[in-house]
Amino acid sequence: MALxxxxxxxxxxxxxxxxxxxxxVHAHQQALLDPPKTKPSNPASRLAESLSHLxxxxxxxxxxxxxxxxxxxxxxxxxxxxxxxxxxxxxxxxWREIHGSSDWDNLLDxxxxxxxxxxxxxxxxxxxxxxxxxxxxxxxxxxxxxxxxKNLFEKLGLTKNGYRVTNxxxxxxxxxxxxWLERSHLVNTWSKDSNWMGYVAVSDDEETRxxxxxxxxVAWRGTVAPSEWYEDMQRKLEPFGQRDAKVExxxxxxxxCKNESTRYNKTSASEQVMxxxxxxxxxxxxxxxxxxxxxxxxxxxxxxxLLNAHEAASTIHDLPVSVISxxxxxxxxxxxxxxxxxxxxxxxxxxIKQDMVPRxxxxxxxxxxxKFDDITGTLEWVYTHVGAELxxxxxxxxxxxxxxxxxxFHSLETYLHLVDGFHSTSTTFRSDARRDVALVNKACDMxxxxxRIPRCWYQLANKGLVCNAHGRxxxxxxxxxxxxxxxxxxxxxxxxxxMQTQDVLESVLYAV
Numbered sequence: 100m101a102l103x104x105x106x107x108x109x110x111x112x113x114x115x116x117x118x119x120x121x122x123x124v125h126a127h128q129q130a131l132l133d134p135p136k137t138k139p140s141n142p143a144s145r146l147a148e149s150l151s152h153l154x155x156x157x158x159x160x161x162x163x164x165x166x167x168x169x170x171x172x173x174x175x176x177x178x179x180x181x182x183x184x185x186x187x188x189x190x191x192x193x194w195r196e197i198h199g200s201s202d203w204d205n206l207l208d209x210x211x212x213x214x215x216x217x218x219x220x221x222x223x224x225x226x227x228x229x230x231x232x233x234x235x236x237x238x239x240x241x242x243x244x245x246x247x248x249k250n251l252f253e254k255l256g257l258t259k260n261g262y263r264v265t266n267x268x269x270x271x272x273x274x275x276x277x278x279w280l281e282r283s284h285l286v287n288t289w290s291k292d293s294n295w296m297g298y299v300a301v302s303d304d305e306e307t308r309x310x311x312x313x314x315x316x317v318a319w320r321g322t323v324a325p326s327e328w329y330e331d332m333q334r335k336l337e338p339f340g341q342r343d344a345k346v347e348x349x350x351x352x353x354x355x356c357k358n359e360s361t362r363y364n365k366t367s368a369s370e371q372v373m374x375x376x377x378x379x380x381x382x383x384x385x386x387x388x389x390x391x392x393x394x395x396x397x398x399x400x401x402x403x404x405l406l407n408a409h410e411a412a413s414t415i416h417d418l419p420v421s422v423i424s425x426x427x428x429x430x431x432x433x434x435x436x437x438x439x440x441x442x443x444x445x446x447x448x449x450x451i452k453q454d455m456v457p458r459x460x461x462x463x464x465x466x467x468x469x470k471f472d473d474i475t476g477t478l479e480w481v482y483t484h485v486g487a488e489l490x491x492x493x494x495x496x497x498x499x500x501x502x503x504x505x506x507x508f509h510s511l512e513t514y515l516h517l518v519d520g521f522h523s524t525s526t527t528f529r530s531d532a533r534r535d536v537a538l539v540n541k542a543c544d545m546x547x548x549x550x551r552i553p554r555c556w557y558q559l560a561n562k563g564l565v566c567n568a569h570g571r572x573x574x575x576x577x578x579x580x581x582x583x584x585x586x587x588x589x590x591x592x593x594x595x596x597x598m599q600t601q602d603v604l605e606s607v608l609y610a611v
Contacts, residue, residue, distance in 0.1 A: 184259070184533060188213060191311030198391055198421045199445025203487045209523035210489070218449065218489070219534065220260055221316070221395040221423045222515045227255050228297050228320035228400065229511065229542075235563065238574065242272060242294040243583045250580075251298070261306025262316060266375040269363040270296040271356040289583045293363035296320050296353075297400065299375045301383075312389040315379050317372055317407055321398030321426075321511070336432055336482075340409060343434035347460060347482075350402045350430060363583075372407055373414065380415055391419045397511040398456055401427025405439065405446070405485060412442035422446040422486070425514045428459045429482035436485045446486025449518060453493050453508045457484075491517040496528050498536050499545050507545035512538050 190197060190213050196206065197217050206214055231251055233240050246254045248264040272294045297319040307313050336345035357367040366374075376392060383390050392411055396404040401424030412420045420443065427448060439446065450457040460482050493499050493508060496517060500507075507513055519534040537556075540546045544554035564572045 187216075187309060189309050190217070191309065194311035194391070195419070197310075198393070198419055199447060199487070200419075202445060203447055203489075207487065207489050209526075210518075210521055215518060215521070218423060218447070218518055219515055221393060222397075222425055222449075222511065222518065223257060223260070224262075224300070224316055224318040225321070225395045225397045225400060225425060226511050226515065227251065227257060228295075228318055228396075230255050230557075232295065232320060240289045240577060240583065243289050244295040244298075245577075245581060247580050248298060252300075261303050261309070262300040262314075263303060264298050264300045265379065266299045266371070267295060268297045268299070268317075268319075268368050268371050269293045270353050270368040271358065271361070271364050290361070290363055292358065292361040294320075295583075296368055296403070297396070299372060299379070301379055307388070312391050313383045315376055315390065315392045317376065317392070317394045317404070319394070319396035319400035319403040319407070321396055321400035339406065339431065339435065340413065340438065342438060344409070344431055344438045346406065346431035346435055347402070347429075350399075350406060353399075354403055354406045368403070369406070369410060373410060376411060377415060380418060391421070393421050393423065395423045395425075396427065397425040397514070398427060398509065401425060401448070402430045405430045405435075408444045408446070409435070409439055409442065412439075412444050420444045423449070425449045425511055426451065426454050426456050426509055428456050429484050431483070431485075432481060433483050436483045439485055447489060448484065448486055449489045449491065449514055451491045451493060451508055451514060451517065455505060456509055489518075489521075491521060493517070493545075496520055498528075498539070498547060498550065500547055504543065504545060507543040510539070510541075510543045510545065512541050513543070513545055 193213070196203075197214055203214075231244050231246055231254070233243050233245050235241055244251070244267060248267055251264050252258050252260070252262065269290075271292060272290075297317065300316045300318070302310065302314040302316075335348050337348050337351055338344070339346040339351055354369050355367050357364050357370070359365055380390050380392075392408075392415075394404040394407050394411075396402070401422075404422045404424055404427070408420050408422045411418065422444065424446070427450075448457070491514070493513070494501070498516070499513070516534060516536065516539045520528040520532040522529050536546065536550065537552045540552045540554050541557035542555050546552045561572070563574060565575045567573050
């Protein structure tokens with residue numbers, strides 16, 4: 100697979116009975132190993148290799164030839180028959196710690212299990228934006244979500260987390276920026292101007308009691324082409340907000356652009372998400388509940404999460420705002436970082452040492468130059484990271500290959516695997532980690548060959564084609580309820596608003 104492309108072309112098993120989601124057990128017993136790959140020769144790969152020493156990617160470790168026997172025995176005999184999640188525990192008494200009230204001081208090394216599970220939960224919310232996205236450039240719905248918001252979590256197996264989706268977010272796809280967004284090759288498409296960029300969700304009553312507050316989640320979709328960032332991310336900073344903060348031009352454009360002539364972006368992504376978050380905050384505050392906002396995203400999604408957090412903290416009074424990002428780049432200058440801190444935004448950045456994207460932009464000119472502030476003064480054009488960092492290492496997992504694989508290093512599933520196995524920097528990968536190892540290879544080839552998990556296995560049977568009644572292979576029509584429709588989404592939204600308003604009135608009358 101070329102490093103410059105990493106296409107998610109998949110759907111979960113709940114939509115089609117013929118879906119080829121291969122489990123660990125089935126793969127272990129039946130899958131054939133892919134033939135050895137030749138050394139990549141495209142420009143992006145050569146660039147990555149030339150930068151590997153500069154970036155300290157530590158790729159010189161000899162390739163592993165076999166799994167340790169005890170690990171293999173554990174995997175082949177125990178893993179397939181054990182649950183992939185741990186039992187939930189009540190964390191209501193420490194939700195502020197989890198949300199970053201102390202900037203996660205003394206909570207990241209070692210990483211307590213209750214925090215690890217919450218980080219993985221928010222990472223899975225971010226992963227859902229990839230799993231539900233239509234990447235098929237030959238589909239009339241390319242760039243949209245495959246499912247409507249009422250059944251998104253059900254289709255992706257995320258109802259276990261106890262949240263429901265309340266609104267979708269769309270962003271302009273024809274703005275002056277790198278090719279981060281997807282477009283269909285067809286003339287007649289669901290939208291010529293927009294991409295689905297994520298969603299807003301809120302915890303249900305049961306999860307709210309467990310976690311100690313009504314939690315609003317915003318999940319932003321990212322990009323999966325890491326080797327394109329080096330060339331594309333050398334862009335200018337521009338003002339954001341009311342003071343001295345500046346952010347990268349492309350991120351700012353994606354977050355704020357709109358066009359009255361479009362179907363989905365008559366309002367910007369910023370306006371869409373803030374309208375929905377504000378509505379939910381007001382709704383649950385009227386009920387007397389504590390409310391928090393947790394924003395998550397991977398890669399580009401992590402960058403948009405910071406812009407969203409800055410705006411939310413600036414406009415909604417006394418709202419605890421936290422960002423949990425994965426593989427996110429630098430977003431803005433020192434003033435942007437300082438403003439986030441002053442606004443009380445708590446940021447936890449999960450990064451992998453070998454991943455290039457968190458080093459962009461500002462490969463050379465970054466927060467490291469602050470040591471020279473006494474000589475140069477504060478440099479407004481220098482990119483700076485924000486918040487606390489949970490640093491992971493590909494080499495810590497016995498299940499992952501060695502060598503250069505930029506796409507694999509940047510994959511969100513790789514991140515979630517490493518979080519699940521991390522206890523501390525002084526201990527080995529957790530032997531009792533429960534997350535399904537096979538998920539790592541959903542869209543890359545990071546797992547060691549001994550596991551016999553096919554690369555990029557998460558996809559529709561027959562690449563999405565179905566055989567019709569005449570014996571011809573064709574692309575199936577989407578279920579009507581899953582076809583994007585601004586009018587239908589607005590109607591559903593008005594209905595939900597009406598029902599929630601009625602609930603509030605009933606609760607007030609009951610109290611009286």
